[in-house]
Amino acid sequence: xxxxxxxxxxxxxxxxxxxxxxxxxxxxxxxxxxxxxxxxxxxxxxxxxxxxxxxxxxxxxxxxxxxxxxxxxxxxxxxxxxxxxxxxxxxxxxxxxxxxxxxxxxxxxxxxxxxxxxxxxxxxxxxxxxxxxxxxxxxxxxxxxxxxxxxxxxxxxxxxxxxxxxxxxxxxxxxxxxxxxxxxxxxxxxxxxxxxxxxxxxxxxxxxxxxxxxxxxxxxxxxxxxxxxxxxxxxxxxxxxxxxxxxxxxxxxxxxxxxxxxx
Numbered sequence: 001x002x003x004x005x006x007x008x009x010x011x012x013x014x015x016x017x018x019x020x021x022x023x024x025x026x027x028x029x030x031x032x033x034x035x036x037x038x039x040x041x042x043x044x045x046x047x048x049x050x051x052x053x054x055x056x057x058x059x060x061x062x063x064x065x066x067x068x069x070x071x072x073x074x075x076x077x078x079x080x081x082x083x084x085x086x087x088x089x090x091x092x093x094x095x096x097x098x099x100x101x102x103x104x105x106x107x108x109x110x111x112x113x114x115x116x117x118x119x120x121x122x123x124x125x126x127x128x129x130x131x132x133x134x135x136x137x138x139x140x141x142x143x144x145x146x147x148x149x150x151x152x153x154x155x156x157x158x159x160x161x162x163x164x165x166x167x168x169x170x171x172x173x174x175x176x177x178x179x180x181x182x183x184x185x186x187x188x189x190x191x192x193x194x195x196x197x198x199x200x201x202x203x204x205x206x207x208x209x210x211x212x213x214x215x216x217x218x219x220x221x222x223x224x225x226x227x228x229x230x231x232x233x234x235x236x237x238x239x240x241x242x243x244x245x246x247x248x249x250x251x252x253x254x255x256x257x258x259x260x261x262x263x
Contacts, residue, residue, distance in 0.1 A: 024054075024056055024112075024141075024205060024208060025141055025192070025194035025201075025205070025245075025247055026056060026059070026192075026194075027056070027057060027059075027060055027111070027139065027141065027192075027249060028190040028191070028192040028249050029060075030190050031060050031139065031190065031249065031251060032060050032063045032064060034137075034188055034190075034251050034253075035060065035061065035063075035064040035107075035109075035137070036064050038135075038137070038185070038186060038188065038251070038253045039107045039109075039135040039137050039253060040106075040107070040133075040135060041061075041064040041065050041106065041107050041135075042064070042065065043064075043065055043066070044065070044067065045064070045065045045067060045106040045107060046065070046067045046069075046104065046105050046106045046107075047061055047064070047065050047067060047068045047069075047105070047106065047107045047108075047109060048068075048069050048070075048071065048098075048100070048105045048107070048108045048109070048129065049061060049068065049069070049070045049071065049108075049109045049110070049111065050071045050095045050108060050109070050110045050113060050114075050117070050122075050126075051071070051072065051073075051095065051110055051111075051112075051113025051114070051116060051117065052070035052071060052072045052077075052081055052090075052111075052113075053072060053077050053080075053081065053111075053112065053113065054077055054080035054081050054084070055070060055080065055081035055084050055085045055088070056111070056112075057109065057111035057112070057139065058070060058081070058084075058085050058088060061109060062085075062088075068088055068089070069088070069089045069090070069091060069100075070085070070088050070089070070090050070091070071090070071091045071092075071093060071095065071098065072090065072091075072092065073092060073093065073094050075092065078090060078092055094117070095117040095122040095125065095126075096117070096119070096121035096122045096124075096125050097125070098125050098128075098129055100129045101129075102128050102129060103128075103129070103130065103131050103132065103134075104129060104131070105129045105130050105131065105134060106130070106131055106133075106134055106135070107130075107134065107135045107136070107137065108126050108129070108130060108134070108135075108136050108137070109137045109138075109139065110136075110137070110138050110139070111139040111140075112139065112140055112141060114138045114172055115140075115165040115166060115167050115169075115171070115172040116165055118165070118171070118172035118173075118174070118175045119175060120175055120179070122175075123175055123176075123179065123181055123182070124181065127181040127182070127256060130256045131256075132256065132258065133256070134255075134256040135253065135254070135255060135256070136182055136253075136254040136255075136256070137251065137252065137253055137254075138251075138252040138254070139249065139250070139251050139252070140167045140249070140250050141192075141247050141248075141249050142167060142168065142247065142248050142249075142250065143245065143246070143247060143248075144191075144246035144247060144248050147246060148234055149230060149231055149233075149234035149235055150245070150246070152230045152233075152234065153202070153206065153227060153230055153231075156226065156227075156230070157206070157209065160211060160212065160223075161211050162211060164210060164211045167250075176254075180257055181256070181257055182254040182255065182256060182257060183254065183255055183257055184252065184253070184254055185253045185254060185255050186252075186253045187250065187251065187252050187253070188250075188251040188253070189248060189249070189250055189251070190248070190249040190251065191246065191247065191248055191249070192246075192247050192249065193244045193245065193246055193247070194244070194245040194246075194247055195242070195243075195244050195245075196242065196243070197239065197240050197241065197242060197243070198228060198231050198237050198238065198239045198240070198241055198243050199228070199239040199240065201243060201245045202227055202228070202231055202243070202245065203224045203227050203228055203239065205245075206223070206224075206227055207220055207223070207224060231243070
């Protein structure tokens with residue numbers, strides 16, 4: 001069930017599921033209107049979230065429709081999700097093997113997840129389960145790297161990520177090239193602030209990153225000190241000081257095409 005997962009996702013998200021839930025930012029409230037307006041999700045719509053993680057995006061999706069199924073392959077992440085959303089139907093399966101009938105889903109959402117399974121097998125499976133007028137939404141929270149201290153943290157992370165799939169690499173976009181399953185309809189951009197202590201919104205958030213979460217504890221602790229030294233250098237703020245971490249939320253809207261074939 002998790003054999004196709006990248007090792008960083010399998011190991012990192014298994015060990016850091018609770019930290020992921022606690023330290024990751026939420027999404028801007030405007031995303032609910034985006035779900036309703038762009039993806040045409042109404043009270044009777046059937047929605048599917050792939051790679052739902054601990055369920056952070058479900059808080060917004062449930063404001064658009066109550067007919068939601070969450071798919072998450074990592075056991076520990078799914079346990080966190082079920083604790084917080086006992087009302088949500090869940091499936092523990094991979095994105096390219098959905099045990100759902102064809103053309104039964106109105107909208108598929110992937111929040112902070114599509115880069116992990118951006119392959120043609122998944123795209124064909126999403127296309128299969130969507131109704132003829134089905135919509136695909138891809139959402140990512142990204143730290144605002146136009147801020148000097150956030151850029152310094154990003155440069156450190158890039159040196160550590162190896163071949164781990166990330167949104168910023170743009171490699172996930174390649175699956176949409178030379179295919180006739182989906183067309184890009186729009187990209188909306190929102191902004192928000194993740195407010196809290198330096199330790200919470202910077203250190204703990206970065207420690208929940210997949211490729212860091214699977215490192216030995218001693219190495220993680222060393223990185224935590226590096227993160228906090230960077231913040232102190234640029235902002236003068238210590239671990240227990242309050243800080244605002246600006247995020248940019250990217251919301252990609254794709255519409256299903258009738259043509260069943262891909263070239």
